[in-house]
Amino acid sequence: MLNRILSGAAIATLLATSAITAQDTVTAFTGAQLYPIGSDMIESGTLIIHQGKIVAVGADIEIPEGAIAIDASDKVIMPGLVDTHSHIALTGDGGPSAVMNPEKRIMDAVWPADPRIKVALTGGVTTANIMPGSGTLMGGQTAYVKLRGDSIADMLVPNSIGGMKMANGTNPKRSTKAPATRMASAAIVRQKFLDAQDYMKKIDAAKKKKKAKERAAAMPPRDLGMEALMEVLNGARAVHHHTHRSDDIRTVLRLKKEFGFRLVIQHGTESYMVADEIAAANVPVSLIVIDSPGGKHEAINLDIKAAKILDDAGVKLAIHTDDGVTESRYLLRSAALAVRGGLSEETALASVTQNAADMMDLGDRIGSLEAGKDADFVLLDGHPLSVYTHVTETWIDGVKYYDRSDPAQRTYHSGGYRIKERYIANTEMSDSKGAAQ
Amino acid sequence: MNHIQKILAVALVTVLVSFAGWAQTVVIQAETIYTSAEQGIISNGVIVISDGKITAVGPASTTAVPKTGRVVKASIVTPGLIDSHTMVGVNGQFNVSADQDASEISDPMGAEYRIMDSYNSQEPLIGYVRKLGVTTMHVTPGDNAPVAGMSAIFKTRMGTVENDMLDGEAAMIFNLGDNPKRTFSSKGIRTRMGVSASIRAALAKAKMWGDKPEDKRSSDLGMTALHKVLTGEVKAVFNADREDDIATALRIADEFGFTAHISYGTEGYLMRDQLTASKGTVITNALMQRQSGLEHQNTSLEAPRLYAEAGVPFVFSTGFEGYVPKSRVLLWEMAIAVANGLGAEAAIKAATIAPARLWGINDQVGSLEVGKDADIVLFDGDPFEYTSHVTHVFLDGTLVSEGPN
Numbered sequence: 001m002l003n004r005i006l007s008g009a010a011i012a013t014l015l016a017t018s019a020i021t022a023q024d025t026v027t028a029f030t031g032a033q034l035y036p037i038g039s040d041m042i043e044s045g046t047l048i049i050h051q052g053k054i055v056a057v058g059a060d061i062e063i064p065e066g067a068i069a070i071d072a073s074d075k076v077i078m079p080g081l082v083d084t085h086s087h088i089a090l091t092g093d094g095g096p097s098a099v100m101n102p103e104k105r106i107m108d109a110v111w112p113a114d115p116r117i118k119v120a121l122t123g124g125v126t127t128a129n130i131m132p133g134s135g136t137l138m139g140g141q142t143a144y145v146k147l148r149g150d151s152i153a154d155m156l157v158p159n160s161i162g163g164m165k166m167a168n169g170t171n172p173k174r175s176t177k178a179p180a181t182r183m184a185s186a187a188i189v190r191q192k193f194l195d196a197q198d199y200m201k202k203i204d205a206a207k208k209k210k211k212a213k214e215r216a217a218a219m220p221p222r223d224l225g226m227e228a229l230m231e232v233l234n235g236a237r238a239v240h241h242h243t244h245r246s247d248d249i250r251t252v253l254r255l256k257k258e259f260g261f262r263l264v265i266q267h268g269t270e271s272y273m274v275a276d277e278i279a280a281a282n283v284p285v286s287l288i289v290i291d292s293p294g295g296k297h298e299a300i301n302l303d304i305k306a307a308k309i310l311d312d313a314g315v316k317l318a319i320h321t322d323d324g325v326t327e328s329r330y331l332l333r334s335a336a337l338a339v340r341g342g343l344s345e346e347t348a349l350a351s352v353t354q355n356a357a358d359m360m361d362l363g364d365r366i367g368s369l370e371a372g373k374d375a376d377f378v379l380l381d382g383h384p385l386s387v388y389t390h391v392t393e394t395w396i397d398g399v400k401y402y403d404r405s406d407p408a409q410r411t412y413h414s415g416g417y418r419i420k421e422r423y424i425a426n427t428e429m430s431d432s433k434g435a436a437q
Numbered sequence: 438m439n440h441i442q443k444i445l446a447v448a449l450v451t452v453l454v455s456f457a458g459w460a461q462t463v464v465i466q467a468e469t470i471y472t473s474a475e476q477g478i479i480s481n482g483v484i485v486i487s488d489g490k491i492t493a494v495g496p497a498s499t500t501a502v503p504k505t506g507r508v509v510k511a512s513i514v515t516p517g518l519i520d521s522h523t524m525v526g527v528n529g530q531f532n533v534s535a536d537q538d539a540s541e542i543s544d545p546m547g548a549e550y551r552i553m554d555s556y557n558s559q560e561p562l563i564g565y566v567r568k569l570g571v572t573t574m575h576v577t578p579g580d581n582a583p584v585a586g587m588s589a590i591f592k593t594r595m596g597t598v599e600n601d602m603l604d605g606e607a608a609m610i611f612n613l614g615d616n617p618k619r620t621f622s623s624k625g626i627r628t629r630m631g632v633s634a635s636i637r638a639a640l641a642k643a644k645m646w647g648d649k650p651e652d653k654r655s656s657d658l659g660m661t662a663l664h665k666v667l668t669g670e671v672k673a674v675f676n677a678d679r680e681d682d683i684a685t686a687l688r689i690a691d692e693f694g695f696t697a698h699i700s701y702g703t704e705g706y707l708m709r710d711q712l713t714a715s716k717g718t719v720i721t722n723a724l725m726q727r728q729s730g731l732e733h734q735n736t737s738l739e740a741p742r743l744y745a746e747a748g749v750p751f752v753f754s755t756g757f758e759g760y761v762p763k764s765r766v767l768l769w770e771m772a773i774a775v776a777n778g779l780g781a782e783a784a785i786k787a788a789t790i791a792p793a794r795l796w797g798i799n800d801q802v803g804s805l806e807v808g809k810d811a812d813i814v815l816f817d818g819d820p821f822e823y824t825s826h827v828t829h830v831f832l833d834g835t836l837v838s839e840g841p842n
Contacts, residue, residue, distance in 0.1 A: 116728075291725075291769060292565055294530025295761030300561075304842075324727055325761060336823035387776045387823050414777065415728075415737035419707075423735075426707055427743055 026050045027398070028063045031073030035384060036369040037353045047077055049375040052397040057369045078349065078384055079368050080126025080376030080396060081331050082356035084286040085240070085266050085320035087131060088147075088328055089114035094133035099178060100192050102164065102232075103224035104140035106132050107152045115417060116328070117147050121402040122413035123329030124378035124391040125321075127157065129360050134167035134242040135175050137189055141165075141228055142240060144360050146376070148396050157362060163264070164232050167242035168251060170298050186251055193259045196229035203230075238262040238361065240286070244269040244298035253281050264359045267322070269299050272306040275313035284316035284359050287351075289334040290326060304341035311347050318356040319348070329413060336385040345385060461834055462487045462506030465813065466497065467514040471782060473790040474804035478782060484514065486811040489834035494805050509829055513820055515785050516805050517572025517812030517832065519792040520767045521720045522674075522700045522754035525562045526576050526591065527555045530763050536560075539757075540579025541586065545621045546639050549658035550586030552578050553605045556598050558591070562764055566755075567593040568838040570768050570820075570827055572812040573603070573802055575720075575792070578610050580676045580701075580757055581620040583635045585610040587662055588674065590796050592812075594832060603798050608672040608698070609662065611636055611689075613682040615732055633685050640693045643667055666695055674720065678703035678732035687715050698795070701756060703733055706740040709747040718795050719744060719751040723765035724773045726756060741787065742778035752792040753784075772821035781821065810834075817841065 027049050034042040036057055046061040047054065063069055087094045093109035110130060120128070127146050132139030142162040145155040168185050172178050179185045199220055206218035220226075231237035239261045241252045249271055256263045265271060265285045271278055278285060287310065293302035303309075310317050319335050321328050335348040343351075357367030366374050375398035382389035390413070394402035404410050407424045408417075416423030463486040470482040472494060483500050485493035493500050529536025538555035541547050556576060566574075573592050578585035590604040617632045626632055643663035646654055654660070665671040675686035678701045690697035699705055700720035705712055712719060724738050737743075744751040753774075755765035771784045793803020802810050811834035818825035826841030 290762040291766045292530075292562065292758075292762040292764045294562060294763035295532050295758070297531050297533070299761050300530050324729060327725075327727070330725065333823060339824045340826065385824060387772050387821055390776075414739050416735055418734055422707070423737075427737075427739060428746070 024051060026055070026064050026067035028061075028067045028069045029072040029075075029077060029379075030063070030069055031071060032075045032077045032379075034369060035076065035078040035349060037079055037350055038368045038370075044073070047072075047369060047377065049395075049398045052375050052399075054369060054371055054373050054375050054377075056371055072379060074381070075392065076380040076382065076384060076389075077369070078124075078378055078380070079353045080366065080378055080394065081124045081352045082318075082360065082362070082367060083120075083125050083128040083320050083323065083328060083331055083352070084264065084318045084356045084359050085131060085288070086128040086323040086328060087133065088116055088120055088128060088323045089130065094131075094139075095135045099136055099188060100138045100225070101132065101136055101140040102138050102192070102226075102228045104132065105143070105162075106130050106140055106165075107143040107156065107162070110143065110145070110152045110155065112150055112152060112155060115412070116323075118402070118409075118412040118417070120147055120323065120328030121394045122391060122404070122409075123327075123331055124380070124394055125328045125331055126376040126378070126394060126396045127357070127360075127362065127366055128323075128328070129163065129240065131163075131165045131240060134165075134171040136178065137167060137172045137185055138192065139165035139167060141237075144362060146396050148399070148401050157365070160360070160362065161231065161237055163238045163240045163360070164228065165240050165242070166252075169242075169244050169248040170296055171242065182248070182251070186255070189255060190258065193229065193233070193255075196226055196233055197259075199223065199226040200230050200233060232261045233259065235262055238264055238359070240264050240266050242266045246270040246273040248298070249274055250277065253277065253283065256281065256283065264318075266320070268310075269306075270301050271315075272303060272309040273301070275310050275315055278310070279314045284318065284355070285310055286318040286320050286356070286359055287338075288322055288325070289319055289337050304337060306341065307338035307348070307351070308342035311343055316355055316358070317343075317347060317351045318359050319351040320356070332384055332389075333387070336387070339385055349384060461489065462503055463811075463831070463834065463836075464502045464506050464508045465511060465514060465815065466508060467511040467815070469512070470494070470514045470805060471516070471785045472805040473516050473786050474806045476805075482514075484805060484811075484813065486813070486831065486834045489811055491805060491807055491809050491811050491813075493807060509815065511815035511828060512818050512825075513816040514805070515570070515814050515816070515820060516789040516803060517810075517814055517830070518570040518767050518788045519573040519575070519752070519796075519803065520566065520571050520755055520788075521575045521752040521792045521795065522577055522722075522756055523566075523574050523764065524577065524579065524757050525566055525574060525755075525764050526557060526560050527552060528579075528757075528763070529557065529560050530562045530565075532760070532763060539577070540581040540620075542581050542620050545582050545617065545624060545626055545635055546584050546659060547578070547582045547586045548584045548609060548639065548643075548660070548663040550578060551589070551605065552576050552586060553589045553598055553602060556589065556591065556602075558595055558598055558601050563593050563595055564838075566764060566766065567595075567830060567832070568827065568840070568842045569766050570814040570830060572814075572830065572832050573793075573798070575607055575754070575796060577608070577674070577700075580612050580616045583612055583617045583621070583626065583632050584639050584663070585612055587671070590798060592802075592832065593837075603801070604796065606662075606665065606671050607796055608674040609666045611673060611675045611686070613675060613677040613685055614679060615730065616676075629682070629685070633689065636689060637692070639663060640667065640689070644693070667693060669695060672696070672698060674698045674700050676700045678722075680704040680707055683708060684711070687711060687717075690715070690717075700754065702740075704735050705749075706737055706743045707735075709743060709749050712744075712749045713747060717750075718791075719749055720754045721751055722754065722756040723758075723770045725765065725770060738773055738777040741774035741784070745779055745783050750791065750795075751787055752795055753788045768820065768827070769823075772823070775821045784821070
């Protein structure tokens with residue numbers, strides 16, 4: 001028994017040490033085709049990381065002495081993917097209970113041990129905006145997380161506070177507690193924001209009192225929901241608004257105009273119909289791309305050309321999975337389908353990296369391969385938008401969290417991870433690709 | 438209308454008809470043609486379509502083509518795709534009770550139901566899957582009732598039910614696993630053994646019914662339909678995901694002396710030997726199906742490759758989707774299989790000639806051969822690449838969709 005504990009502790013120490021070593025040592029990936037995002041593709045270049053950060057990227061980079069050089073000449077390297085709309089690791093805890101839930105935090109519902117986080121890593125996703133569901137008008141506070149760590153504290157992106165999830169249209173009308181109409185939906189939301197403005201005024205007025213006692217007396221009672229809405233009103237917290245139909249999108253733009261919050265349109269199935277209005281309002285769209293129209297009334301006008309139309313209109317574009325509507329591991333596939341609909345490859349790749357990071361106010365930290373940014377990146381065995389390409393490695397903060405060459409890890413991509421040993425014994429692993437001529 | 442006017446009218450009609458006939462001659466020129474037939478893969482090939490049928494197919498260098506007729510060029514050409522299990526046409530895109538007609542849940546024993554009576558040949562989703570290459574579909578009742586009813590084969594013509602239907606009695610659909618026991622728990626079926634017993638009881642009853650002389654049999658729609666499974670006139674398809682449910686299907690089929698074809702078959706790749714021995718065909722579920730629920734958690738993108746390597750007969754399908762997307766895209770499910778090791782030609786065969794043989798319609802569809810229906814899909818690149826497009830879909834020689842899609 002003692003032996004077991006000792007060896008367990010030894011292994012834990014060893015693992016911790018190797019992670020630290022990985023970060024402390026300078027590592028250089030050489031000869032890779034690099035998609036830095038925001039600058040031109042580099043046919044053969046070097047990526048150097050140190051202590052969890054990118055220290056250099058380019059075609060002619062000198063490898064520092066003592067660095068570990070990794071030959072990546074048969075690989076493509078791009079930034080870790082950023083999913084602006086995910087419900088991963090929630091396992092049924094995404095649907096809050098009241099009509100308006102600004103005080104609820106999704107971080108309190110995240111299950112870090114969810115194996116689907118590992119599934120997401122096999123698709124190259126390194127950062128996600130985990131959100132409450134769309135069953136209520138205001139679902140609660142979202143969490144910007146990296147897909148690693150044993151606790152939500154480890155997962156949260158440092159210094160980020162997340163966004164505010166809102167929804168209109170069909171979904172919030174469905175629940176028994178919900179409004180029956182779109183006009184009621186809008187009225188409830190407007191009243192809430194007016195209440196928040198009043199709450200803010202009271203606090204401002206209280207702060208102006210000269211004496212501490214007077215200040216305390218004038219302060220309104222603490223209200224968790226109002227505090228979060230103040231962050232929305234003062235711009236610290238962006239609203240991520242689920243909305244599909246063009247009239248619902250217009251309603252959201254109207255609310256934004258009235259209350260001045262920062263907004264990301266989420267899903268935006270019919271956003272291509274009002275692309276010019278969205279562009280004029282300078283609002284970005286995080287678009288859902290799925291395989292067929294329908295499933296509900298407000299999704300029947302889904303169009304594979306939507307991404308192109310938005311991009312042409314000058315709308316800043318991200319593409320998301322809405323995991324589990326689409327599984328996280330198919331995020332690059334969603335971007336590729338947008339290219340099928342006419343979107344440029346350049347915007348498609350930005351839409352799941354830099355643009356997505358920007359919509360989560362993380363654009364200075366992640367989203368591209370640039371010196372100073374977090375060492376979140378993905379190695380692939382082919383063009384990022386090809387069906388035949390697999391992610392071979394996924395790194396976050398300079399640590400490798402997925403390696404396809406390990407059969408056990410690979411089962412998180414192929415399927416079979418819940419029965420790993422049987423799967424590996426029963427199936428002959430193959431890397432053949434059956435590409436058509 | 439006087440005599441001369443009548444003659445003129447007839448003459449005009451004659452001219453129009455012959456003009457239409459001329460317009461129906463199409464020559465397809467392609468860099469690569471996957472024939473799903475003896476000719477295999479043809480490089481620099483041509484296909485001639487006339488009056489709805491294929492009249493020539495072969496290398497451009499050796500195949501005579503008519504001087505008239507429309508010429509259409511493509512990078513790659515395949516036969517029209519066959520989806521071997523879908524609810525498109527019976528479960529509409531709005532996904533409200535008004536347009537959902539696949540799953541009858543009033544009766545766990547629904548052998549008398551015919552999917553043709555639910556099929557809406559004008560459902561827009563049919564047009565959607567058609568523009569991505571599907572020209573024939575095996576449309577089934579839903580996956581709720583232990584005995585769910587009779588499926589049918591349709592072409593995606595979007596005409597009328599009678600006009601579009603190739604076979605109104607394709608298969609009897611049986612359901613195992615989580616869905617039937619959840620759906621019928623209020624009717625006393627709460628366990629897998631309960632579901633199995635209810636199916637066995639129905640088959641036993643049909644056997645007794647059939648053992649009577651024909652003139653002594655009661656006029657019973659359900660028994661009449663179920664008895665056709667026992668005589669082999671109608672195929673038996675069991676929707677089953679988990680290994681043990683697949684085993685139950687094989688056990689029931691063995692007991693009553695028929696062949697079970699497994700649809701969904703999520704964990705079938707773990708029991709390839711048993712499936713090969715069963716002589717049935719696996720109708721694979723959409724590989725990108727959500728892994729929600731316990732039954733789907735072991736979905737493998739490598740399953741089609743494993744079937745192909747083990748010699749398990751399999752065909753592609755899109756299965757059932759209850760939310761968004763309302764249907765999977767057959768072509769893209771094939772693509773994921775190819776990206777995970779299945780050969781391209783094997784994938785195309787598993788969505789063309791293999792299902793055509795399974796459904797007994799291979800004299801009419803499923804390959805690019807002279808005399809067959811001109812159901813043809815044209816691509817501007819690798820059919821499986823996300824960023825390639827379907828450029829044209831011909832159905833019975835008519836251009837029903839022009840891309841890029």
